[in-house]
Amino acid sequence: MKTLLDENQLNDGVEKLADAINAHYGDKPLTIICILTGSIVLGADLIRKLRMPTRVGVLQTSSYEGTERGDLTINAEMMLDIKDREVLLIDDIFDTGHTLDKVTALVADYGPTSLQSAVLLCKTGRQEVEYRPEFIAFDIPDEFVVGYGLDYNDEYRNLPYLACLEDSDLEPNA
Numbered sequence: 001m002k003t004l005l006d007e008n009q010l011n012d013g014v015e016k017l018a019d020a021i022n023a024h025y026g027d028k029p030l031t032i033i034c035i036l037t038g039s040i041v042l043g044a045d046l047i048r049k050l051r052m053p054t055r056v057g058v059l060q061t062s063s064y065e066g067t068e069r070g071d072l073t074i075n076a077e078m079m080l081d082i083k084d085r086e087v088l089l090i091d092d093i094f095d096t097g098h099t100l101d102k103v104t105a106l107v108a109d110y111g112p113t114s115l116q117s118a119v120l121l122c123k124t125g126r127q128e129v130e131y132r133p134e135f136i137a138f139d140i141p142d143e144f145v146v147g148y149g150l151d152y153n154d155e156y157r158n159l160p161y162l163a164c165l166e167d168s169d170l171e172p173n174a
């Protein structure tokens with residue numbers, strides 16, 4: 001495994017992301033919706049750097065098995081009431097873009113005043129949708145990455161840094 005972003009770089013990136021979000025929303029109350037599971041670490045770090053009054057909710061999506069994307073499932077059972085609220089979706093990575101594209105369409109139906117998204121990572125050249133997040137901390141190369149919330153087969157989310165998987169890290173048939 002090869003480190004791509006160390007703890008200091010991640011912290012600086014999240015700080016800049018928070019600065020941009022604080023500058024954009026000012027004192028307006030903001031509802032943050034974290035897309036589980038990958039966004040838990042970013043969400044925990046980011047919300048503590050936001051200055052406006054915030055509410056925090058979650059929804060859960062799942063589509064990757066190993067390094068392969070499969071059918072997307074969305075579980076919105078725990079959604080907050082966001083009607084007439086300013087809403088910011090938070091996710092760890094924008095890869096093909098299908099997750100945020102679908103989640104944005106679904107959440108828009110709840111009637112928010114505004115709906116934007118913030119991601120830690122945007123993988124270069126992988127997007128298959130028109131949608132783009134408004135706030136991005138890092139553009140990264142097209143490599144499968146783990147750590148800081150991101151997993152490979154449910155492992156590595158706890159790494160405090162971001163690493164690229166190498167061939168020797170991949171499980172057979174994964």
Ligand SMILES: O=P(O)(O)OC[C@H]1O[C@H](OP(=O)(O)OP(=O)(O)O)[C@H](O)[C@@H]1O
Nearest residue numbers: 036037038062063064095096097098099
């Ligand atoms: O842009 P995309 O190609 O849609 O990929 C991005 C999504 O994939 C991962 O979620 P995953 O489905 O693996 O669930 P997880 O958050 O539980 O890891 C990641 O957390 C993003 O939500």
